[in-house]
Amino acid sequence: MTQSLPTLKIGPDGPLDRHLLTDRFGRIFNYLRIAVVERCNLRCIYCMPEEGIPFTARKELLTTDELLRVVRAGTGLGIRKIRYTGGEPLLHPDIVALVAGAASQPGIDSVHLTTNGVLLSRLAGELRQAGLSGVNISLDTLREDRFASITRRSELAAVLAGLEAAQTAGFESIKINVVALRGFNDDEIIDFAEMTRDADLTVRFIELMPFDAHQIWKTGTFLRLDVVRQQLASEYGALAAAEGSATETEAFRIPGFRGKVALIPAYTRSLCSACNRVRLTADGKLRNCLYGKHEYDLKAVLRGGGSAEDIRDLLREAVGHKARDGWAAQEEAVDGGGRERVSMTQIGG
Numbered sequence: 001m002t003q004s005l006p007t008l009k010i011g012p013d014g015p016l017d018r019h020l021l022t023d024r025f026g027r028i029f030n031y032l033r034i035a036v037v038e039r040c041n042l043r044c045i046y047c048m049p050e051e052g053i054p055f056t057a058r059k060e061l062l063t064t065d066e067l068l069r070v071v072r073a074g075t076g077l078g079i080r081k082i083r084y085t086g087g088e089p090l091l092h093p094d095i096v097a098l099v100a101g102a103a104s105q106p107g108i109d110s111v112h113l114t115t116n117g118v119l120l121s122r123l124a125g126e127l128r129q130a131g132l133s134g135v136n137i138s139l140d141t142l143r144e145d146r147f148a149s150i151t152r153r154s155e156l157a158a159v160l161a162g163l164e165a166a167q168t169a170g171f172e173s174i175k176i177n178v179v180a181l182r183g184f185n186d187d188e189i190i191d192f193a194e195m196t197r198d199a200d201l202t203v204r205f206i207e208l209m210p211f212d213a214h215q216i217w218k219t220g221t222f223l224r225l226d227v228v229r230q231q232l233a234s235e236y237g238a239l240a241a242a243e244g245s246a247t248e249t250e251a252f253r254i255p256g257f258r259g260k261v262a263l264i265p266a267y268t269r270s271l272c273s274a275c276n277r278v279r280l281t282a283d284g285k286l287r288n289c290l291y292g293k294h295e296y297d298l299k300a301v302l303r304g305g306g307s308a309e310d311i312r313d314l315l316r317e318a319v320g321h322k323a324r325d326g327w328a329a330q331e332e333a334v335d336g337g338g339r340e341r342v343s344m345t346q347i348g349g
């Protein structure tokens with residue numbers, strides 16, 4: 001069910017409407033990414049050490065009820081899109097209820113999920129019925145030996161079964177997220193692009209980001225997306241631009257293919273001016289930028305008797321302090337303290 005949004009008034013300094021979540025630079029935030037768990041059933045080398053991380057105790061993570069309170073309050077500020085992530089969100093015992101609770105919320109247009117896909121074959125149908133619009137499946141290689149070396153688990157067959165189940169379930173959007181890694185999967189770019197030949201899905205190549213305790217991105221694995229773009233162009237010739245989401249500055253359709261290929265400059269940060277997202281960590285902290293370290297304690301508001309308006313006030317505060325872009329946020333983080341997170345599983349990607 002959707003609710004019409006308040007109309008946006010633009011003033012000399014950007015949007016004026018206090019019913020919308022806006023920042024100093026005129027950006028409008030309508031997308032909330034929520035990490036629902038920190039734990040994961042894989043151990044991707046760029047994300048989590050083999051031994052895991054010091055996981056937050058369960059009682060310190062937001063409950064299903066608290067998460068849905070945030071979603072509900074957010075709609076009053078124009079939040080329209082929810083993405084559940086983690087950790088591995090399909091490990092959350094209430095993931096279906098979380099999807100149903102958000103999808104049935106007036107004002108929410110779509111609920112999506114980012115998953116490693118291992119448990120998806122079991123849950124795809126139920127999630128679709130609960131109102132999930134789309135899934136992003138993270139998959140960096142199509143080769144079993146490589147899959148085991150990057151995730152430290154042998155689950156490629158399960159992930160591929162998950163993808164198939166998602167296709168059968170009929171989601172509006174299915175995307176494959178591929179972290180581009182030099183010397184690891186740069187010879188699989190075309191294999192991934194070929195997945196879009198007959199299937200209506202988007203394969204997205206994403207730059208490696210410096211968010212892991214072991215900093216593997218410093219070890220020469222970073223692959224510039226120019227290399228991916230060149231490989232695609234030399235294989236397929238000129239690529240037709242296709243419409244992509246806010247993060248997909250470069251979305252292409254290979255001539256004659258059903259699906260799309262997109263490039264996401266996650267490290268290069270050339271998309272910050274179009275940023276429309278706020279993040280909520282599993283332990284209840286708002287983050288206004290992936291590259292910043294400052295956190296806003298929403299759990300304290302939720303557990304301290306805060307009202308929906310108090311939740312909205314903290315969302316406004318977090319967004320009000322958002323830096324111009326990820327480079328500025330990183331600089332502020334160096335000077336201004338904040339909390340270092342050792343893994344993307346805590347922030348949600």
Ligand code: SAM
Nearest residue numbers: 046047086087088114115116138208209344349
């Ligand atoms: N477990 C789920 C998954 O893997 O899809 C959701 C959480 S995961 C942290 C979300 C996304 O972050 C995944 O697509 C993953 O590839 C990406 N990610 C994690 N660490 C990254 C890094 N250092 N650089 C780039 N992407 C990263």
Ligand code: SF4
Nearest residue numbers: 040042044047087116
């Ligand atoms: Fe788990 Fe996703 Fe991190 Fe891989 S990227 S360890 S699947 S949270």
